[in-house]
Amino acid sequence: MKDTFYITTPIYYVNDVPHIGHAYTTIACDALARWHRMLGKRVFFLTGTDEHGEKVQKSAAAKGLSPRELADQVVTNFQGLTPALTISNTGFIRTTEPRHYASVQDLFRKSLASGDIYLGEYEGWYCVPDEAYWTATQITDGNCPTCGRPVEKRKEPSWFFRLSKYQEPLLDYYRKHPAFIRPESRRNEVVAFVEGGLNDLSVSRTSLSWGIPVPEAPGHVIYVWYDALTNYITGLGYPSPTAEFGTFWPADIHMVGKDILRFHAVYWPAFLMSAGVAPPLGVFAHGWWTVEGQKMSKSLGNVVDPYEMVRKYGADAFRYFLLREVSFGLDGDFSEKELVRRANSELADKLGNLLNRSLGMLGKYFAGVVPAPGRSEPADAVLSACGRECAPAVAAAMDEVAIHKALAAIIDLVTKGNEYVQSTQPWALAKYPGKRARLGTVLYNALEASRVAALLMAPFTPTAAQKLWEALVPGGEPVENARIDRDGAWGRLAAGATLPAACIVFPKIET
Numbered sequence: 001m002k003d004t005f006y007i008t009t010p011i012y013y014v015n016d017v018p019h020i021g022h023a024y025t026t027i028a029c030d031a032l033a034r035w036h037r038m039l040g041k042r043v044f045f046l047t048g049t050d051e052h053g054e055k056v057q058k059s060a061a062a063k064g065l066s067p068r069e070l071a072d073q074v075v076t077n078f079q080g081l082t083p084a085l086t087i088s089n090t091g092f093i094r095t096t097e098p099r100h101y102a103s104v105q106d107l108f109r110k111s112l113a114s115g116d117i118y119l120g121e122y123e124g125w126y127c128v129p130d131e132a133y134w135t136a137t138q139i140t141d142g143n144c145p146t147c148g149r150p151v152e153k154r155k156e157p158s159w160f161f162r163l164s165k166y167q168e169p170l171l172d173y174y175r176k177h178p179a180f181i182r183p184e185s186r187r188n189e190v191v192a193f194v195e196g197g198l199n200d201l202s203v204s205r206t207s208l209s210w211g212i213p214v215p216e217a218p219g220h221v222i223y224v225w226y227d228a229l230t231n232y233i234t235g236l237g238y239p240s241p242t243a244e245f246g247t248f249w250p251a252d253i254h255m256v257g258k259d260i261l262r263f264h265a266v267y268w269p270a271f272l273m274s275a276g277v278a279p280p281l282g283v284f285a286h287g288w289w290t291v292e293g294q295k296m297s298k299s300l301g302n303v304v305d306p307y308e309m310v311r312k313y314g315a316d317a318f319r320y321f322l323l324r325e326v327s328f329g330l331d332g333d334f335s336e337k338e339l340v341r342r343a344n345s346e347l348a349d350k351l352g353n354l355l356n357r358s359l360g361m362l363g364k365y366f367a368g369v370v371p372a373p374g375r376s377e378p379a380d381a382v383l384s385a386c387g388r389e390c391a392p393a394v395a396a397a398m399d400e401v402a403i404h405k406a407l408a409a410i411i412d413l414v415t416k417g418n419e420y421v422q423s424t425q426p427w428a429l430a431k432y433p434g435k436r437a438r439l440g441t442v443l444y445n446a447l448e449a450s451r452v453a454a455l456l457m458a459p460f461t462p463t464a465a466q467k468l469w470e471a472l473v474p475g476g477e478p479v480e481n482a483r484i485d486r487d488g489a490w491g492r493l494a495a496g497a498t499l500p501a502a503c504i505v506f507p508k509i510e511t
């Protein structure tokens with residue numbers, strides 16, 4: 001097993017405030033980063049902001065600010081997501097930092113030197129909001145094929161990247177790395193796009209000034225996507241031969257929304273190949289959220305503010321809902337009603353309840369001291385088998401970035417835990433002194449199922465998982481320092497430990 005893991009979010013445009021889409025990508029990456037740490041790997045987790053380009057320049061002008069002033073204001077909203085959503089990123093990059101200028105210019109120079117970047121003239125249809133040029137055949141009725149907004153005809157001298165040369169190398173890379181683009185359906189889309197032929201790509205602009213200058217070419221700034229994609233290596237210290245770059249590159253997962261997959265799976269590996277840098281190992285494209293059945297948009301006034309969700313429901317419930325509600329990779333629909341329903345029925349009534357009722361009975365019947373389990377009966381074997389299979393099931397799911405399946409496996413364990421308590425009826429056993437050993441075994445197993453669930457929930461609902469963990473492993477290491485292979489094994493709950501009588505981690509959300 002590779003002992004390092006490098007995961008990135010897209011860098012977010014500072015022309016607007018964070019919304020559910022930003023929160024979603026960042027939360028998914030955080031769950032993966034935390035998971036891989038708990039496998040014992042060294043993890044680098046990068047996020048940041050995309051601060052150059054026409055979009056930011058225009059937004060700033062509309063507010064009477066310089067682009068840098070706008071970026072300095074808005075960046076704090078994105079940096080604030082880290083504490084608000086309990087994100088464990090190890091780096092934050094702003095594309096306006098000097099280290100990033102050095103990195104982008106270095107990469108650009110390498111492709112100039114290899115002859116893959118040359119001077120020409122660009123004419124095409126430009127979508128300002130997406131910062132993308134399209135050919136006449138790609139646009140539909142004068143509109144951008146991805147966002148549907150009107151495009152404008154533009155002509156300017158430009159440096160070009162010889163993308164056409166990389167058609168075969170890219171197809172070859174996709175063939176040799178079948179997991180490079182996930183999910184599978186998206187991979188097929190990208191392969192078909194590249195098989196359709198690649199045009200050289202305009203990678204500089206003279207029509208705007210808010211960007212990184214093309215080396216030795218006054219008046220040209222580097223195309224914002226070339227600039228933005230390079231953040232993934234700048235964040236590790238490129239081009240300095242830093243330990244981070246040597247250790248963590250190539251990235252394991254660039255997590256992106258489905259709309260920006262092409263930039264990551266086609267352009268980015270080609271830029272890197274041209275400069276003699278290894279391409280990333282994986283790009284995962286997740287789906288999009290609608291809000292109560294409608295496309296999210298400012299004009300509809302239905303933009304979901306992650307800060308507001310955290311204020312209302314807490315970060316854990318919000319994280320849980322986003323990761324549990326949809327098959328990771330597909331589109332989903334956000335509704336607060338569903339969020340509350342899931343948080344109440346799964347986090348409060350299943351996960352929280354299993355621990356609480358078990359702790360309550362432990363306090364009542366054993367003065368809070370965990371009994372040693374005795375002989376196993378068939379009902380115990382069903383629960384312990386589920387408990388034993390849970391960590392491997394979560395591991396398999398996380399391996400294929402099926403985050404929803406990981407959560408389903410954990411909820412399945414606590415559901416079985418509650419059914420176990422229901423069927424073994426410890427309160428009835430407590431009436432007979434002769435059944436004390438059996439009572440002890442039942443409570444041990446119920447608590448052990450909670451312990452395994454608490455451990456496995458740590459990547460997804462970190463704050464709540466820590467509280468559950470503290471109740472079950474008093475005085476132990478924080479759950480984020482636990483190891484899945486060691487602590488995920490069934491039967492590690494310490495007999496003889498004294499546990500609290502209650503632990504309310506998920507109070508019911510009142511509506």
Ligand code: ME8
Pocket residue numbers: 009010011012013020021022024025050228229230231256257258259260287288289290296
């Ligand atoms: O694209 N549901 O930045 P960005 C889910 N700067 N995800 C959504 C969404 C929705 N309704 N709306 C948007 C950029 N997103 C570039 C990236 S990376 C080198 C440069 C996602 O702030 C979208 O898919 O416009 C994208 O992944 C992310 O939000 C950032 O969007």
